[in-house]
Amino acid sequence: MEASALSRRDLARGRRGRGEAAHKENIFDRSRMAPKTPIKNEPVDLSKQKGCTPERNPITPVKLVDRPQPDPWTPTANLKMLVSAASPDMRDREKKKELFRPIENNEQSNTPDSLQYDMVDDNTADEFEKQRPSRKQKSLGLLCQKFLARYPSYPLSTEKTTISLDEVASILGVERRRIYDIVNVLESLHLVSHVAKNQYCWHGRHNLSQTLKALQEAGELQYGELMAFFQHKEQDWEYKFGERKKDTIPESQDRPLLDFPEPDCTSASASSRKDKSLRIMSQKFVMLFLVSKTKIVTLDIAAKILIEETQDTVDHSKFKTKVRRLYDIANVLTSLGLIKKVHVTEERGRKPAFKWIGPVEFTGKTDEPRGHSPTSDPLPGMQRGACTPYQIHTTGKQRFTRHSSFNVAQPSEGTRRKVSSEPSSPHQKRQACIVNSDEYCSKMINLAAVCRQKIAEDNRNRTCATKPTLSSGKNPGANSPLSLLPVPGDFDFCVNTLPQAVFPVVQADVPSLSLQNGVNSQTLHPSMPATSETENGKPTLLPNQPFLCFPSSSLFMLCGGLQENNLTETLPATGDGGNKGAETPAAVLQAACQKRSSRKCTSPAAPADDEEPAAKKQTMEQSDVPLSLVVPKKSFESPKAESTPGSGCTSAVQLEAFHLDLASPDVPVAADKDSTRPLDSQEQEKWPQNKDPDEPSPGKEHISKENASQPFLPQYIYVQPTAGLSSCNFLFSAKQASGAISLTASQLPSLSVPCVMVPSAALASFPLVCSPTIASPVSPVPDGSFSAAASMNFSVSSLASTTPVFVGTTAVVTPKVSPTPSVDHQQPTHPTLHLSPVLARSCTAVKLDSPMCVGHPVTLLKLQQPSSTPLTPKNIRSACHEAFFKTPGSLGDPVAWKKTEGTQTRNASSVQRRLEISSTSPD
DNA sequence: CGATCCCGCCACATT
């Protein structure tokens, strides 16, 4: 009866026609149950639907769980009954919830809803009409509130509440589909976990802080990387990358990286859909908030970011779709009280945005790998690095096993998960994945924006380093590819040369130059394997080659010059700073770097650091501009469309590409280089490229060739590790520093190019490390993780410095050696960067195998700090961090990577993949 | 009219 009535109404309203048929799912037909209550839910009348006559009886066996049949609605009848019974209660809740709602916009909507609800009962159909109408009542946010109302925020650990989707759907009177929307978001925050088919386990908010923290960390890292990537991308890469990426990325990596490596199950294989999943989007979205200083994220920005694609412009439709999804997510988050809707008025106008109103404490998180961070973590243990997230469950309370936390955790994942009871649900896979590398673009964007803001502020505040960046002009000398690194003097980065080569910098203190020098000095030996490792599988470092490691952010810097361009584009919109153009990039870089470095490094170690960081922080905070995230419009994207769909992001790919190159020199590399060149070229040219093209490693060769061919070559190639890999990023300077070259030439032509590895995770924390050369090629270690860790460690320890370095390609830093190289990073004076003294202090060469890198063992120079921390590979959490991003597997085996092979890029962003797929459809 | 976002088709994943 009612149903029909309802349906009519609906129809009348014009609801979408589709409906008619629809309702397959479970709609509750409460109608039958209680005629009168139209209930909030909508009454969909199933009856008509599809032919079935629902009315048949609602009562049917409920499918609650099973839902044997297609006609769900009927089955649910039972539920309905329940519902009906409950309905009053429900209503109350709802009302209450509404109250809750405030979170969001609060006020507004409530009343109506509630009223309506009430009305419903009383009135009949007529009223119904009234009632039902509003969409609000049906809104996902309201639904979510209802949903949440059913479960305690902090359930006793003992009791594990299982949630039956069908049941809930029926109770709430909605289709199951809607419940999925809610649950997916909740799952991304670990409030629930998917236990089995239709079954979810309610965890409540116990882990929320941990989760958020993890997300924050992940977000930072990722972004950082992205940023770096971004730059690259923008610069040259775009196109090239795009292509490469395509190649590489797609397949292999995809998401695997982060995604879900779930603990056990996951094998990673499947994931197809999941990538996109709302779950992931949700996490990313949350990350945006967490990394945003302002805590405000506009929808469009978020959408852009989340559209990994990179596609620029891309489809408008896509954008729209993304936005729709974001609304869905936002509604749930709002219901959770984590965000609220706000409007940001920007240049362009007023834009819808959401502000994070949830806990931020963890924000402070430290991520540092190193030690436990100071920050207060709620959860003990967790924090360390990436691990934390995982732990979440474990940590204390929890019983819930099932789900996974972020993928990241690989480590234990399995264990944990299983723990729970679960049978195994196939579904396990799904866990939330944290972002992956994919989104570089988006991240980049964000980061850029953020950085930009920061920078701007920073600039204001401090002058020091900032600007230099891009301006390319700054140090010509510096320009050298590596030079970048050096720039900063303080920065952390250390350069070391290998035994042979040494970077003056390091030792000297000032490094800035060192890079350059280092470069020069370095010798490469022909060997090269470094790059080549890829091929082998093991990476070896080149002995002589210099390496630089720095935080991804740093990388950013490196690209700086390039970036600028890009950045500029991207950033433009933002108003804050004003920094747009050149500065921006730099700023960004700085910011990025700083942050990280500061955090990580922060520590006390470097005096200087404190200052700066603080300043930065301040700035950051201040900057709050909501917009921070604002992304430029698509600027970044546009250009390249051609390249590939995925082009934008490529970071991950790059790495692979990189590897590939080594392996097979041909192609890709060149391309990259080309692309790169442009940027740097100017400055770079100066440098002579000494390298020889001839020899050595393929990769190098390419480079060298290019160099040769082109004088400028300055570029770096950045490889992002993205996914799995370790998080290392490599930068290669296309051209080396002249000096390096020279040396090289004689010795190692092949290698001449310096590489920079940056572990993403690690990076974050520390500045850079450059090792000019590495000593032995170590075999790739099994523990890739370690390597990463190791690197990190050292870096961390050593680097106390906070300051980020900027490297602008162009501007970059001056080579100048600063007087106080080491220590004061900060001196205002420095033009650009500061080196961290620490680094300078001692760099030891360490060999790391970086897993990331493909395993080849790279030797990093370690800086010893005063305290030298041992680098054991493992120890560091940095490793964890890495892991965080990566899948375990990746970490572990370098080899695997290779296998991955072709892909190389695990990095590739899933997005890209998708894109590609779509367009191409690889699969 | 733009912002929101409900609704449910339909494809993919899993069983």
Add this chain to the structure above:
DNA sequence: AATGTGGCGGGATCG
């Protein structure tokens, strides 16, 4: 093949 999941976007509502 059935069913669970959930991407996706049309188009209805809201403001």
